[in-house]
Amino acid sequence: MVKSINFLLLLSLLAFVPSCHCKKKIGGYLYPQFYDGSCPRAQEIVQSIVAKAVAKEPRMAASLLRLHFHDCFVKGCDASVLLDSSGTIISEKRSNPNRDSARGFEVIDEIKSALEKECPHTVSCADILALAARDSTVLTGGPSWGVPLGRRDSLGASISGSNNNIPAPNNTFQTILTKFKLKGLDIVDLVALSGSHTIGNSRCTSFRQRLYNQTGNGKADFTLDQVYAAELRTRCPRSGGDQNLFVLDFVTPIKFDNFYYKNLLANKGLLSSDEILLTKNQVSADLVKQYAENNDLFFEQFAKSMVKMGNITPLTGSRGEIRKNCRGINK
Known part of the structure; x- marks a missing residue:
């Protein structure tokens, strides 16, 4: 009887606990305000570096947009496309859709470096890709949107997934x-x-x-x-x-x-x-x-x-990690 009263009391108390992000969520566990507390300048930093890169080379906007697409279509939006080959990892950069054409990696590196100085071990490479894609679109005259954030980074890559999942120019x-x-x-x-x-x-x-x-x-x-x-x-x-x-x-x-x-x-x-x-x-x-x-x-x-x-099977919660360097998993 005491247990049931305690349980009812707990339920009544929970009814008055504010749900912190429920209204902000877009698509599962991702929501645009994810870094508002932990890294408030994150989006501003991404935008400024993308703007500098696109001003230097207008083609870079399309390259960054494409990177996000080629990332999401393989194992979900988890920054697997950014990993270099090492140990047991065979880089997706070697796949047919990416070899000799995927580019913009040095821009992502620059963004990551700046974010690690601003708020270490906080902003994922997968979220950087999503933000860079949006900013590239806006900078070339396209629409803007609130980017749902909170993705984490993969611990591996899939070259077979890259070869098989990404639509090819000559596919039916x-x-x-x-x-x-x-x-x-x-x-x-x-x-x-x-x-x-x-x-x-x-x-x-x-x-x-x-x-x-x-x-x-x-x-x-x-x-x-x-x-x-x-x-x-x-x-x-x-x-x-x-x-x-x-x-x-x-x-x-x-x-x-x-x-x-x-x-x-x-x-x-x-x-x-x-x-x-x-x-x-x-x-x-x-x-x-x-x-x-x-x-x-x-x-x-x-x-x-x-x-x-951008909401294709993201890693959230305790899955994956926040990479310190987008090209390799944390040691």
Whole structure:
């Protein structure tokens, strides 16, 4: 009887205990105010270093945005993409989607170093990636959003996950959609997040087949504007020039806007994975048209989809760790 009274008393007391972060939470255990007490200047520090890097090299914005994407699609948003090879770890940097193309690691290093001086062992590398992706978007003219925070860093990497989970430029529409669905993302997220190709570059090797042998018959992709294709062939030959860079959006290559979708409607999307959004599925084609017509609608959905992507199986609580150096697990 005494035990039951004590239990009831405990319940009544708990009813008056404020729940500290419940209203602030977005997507599970992550919430934008996570560092407000432990490292109040964290977001300001990330933003200032990203701004400096993008001012020095505008292409860096797309590179940092891509790093977050390539991180989340492997083992969740846990900074596994940042790990160098050591001991039992084989770096994801060696995978096909990342080798010779993933970049921006030195910017993340600089941010981490500054944050370790400001508030040691507090801000995770995974959260740095999420913040840098948002800041890169804003700095190039795109939308802003409150980044849910509180991720922790992985203790390992997965090169096989990197090779298999990240959508490839020559994947079929269904393969890409399946890869998104396996991460809890849908067709709206697929079309909206593909809009990140409004900034950045792609290598000749990523779209060469469209220029010379799209279906295995030795012919160019008939869905690609032929004048545009001829222009691309001048710098992307049948062999050689693998690393030659081409802007993904030839109209406003360093401005985050909806020209990516307008280019698709003009049959001037660079990658096969871009073009199939318009030609292989009616739902995605309709979304492409909507975003091409309405920049605000695209911005609104892009922000929502980035929050959703950033919540792919994060490590929270006591799982993982807060790395001191983003390139290696703590000793």
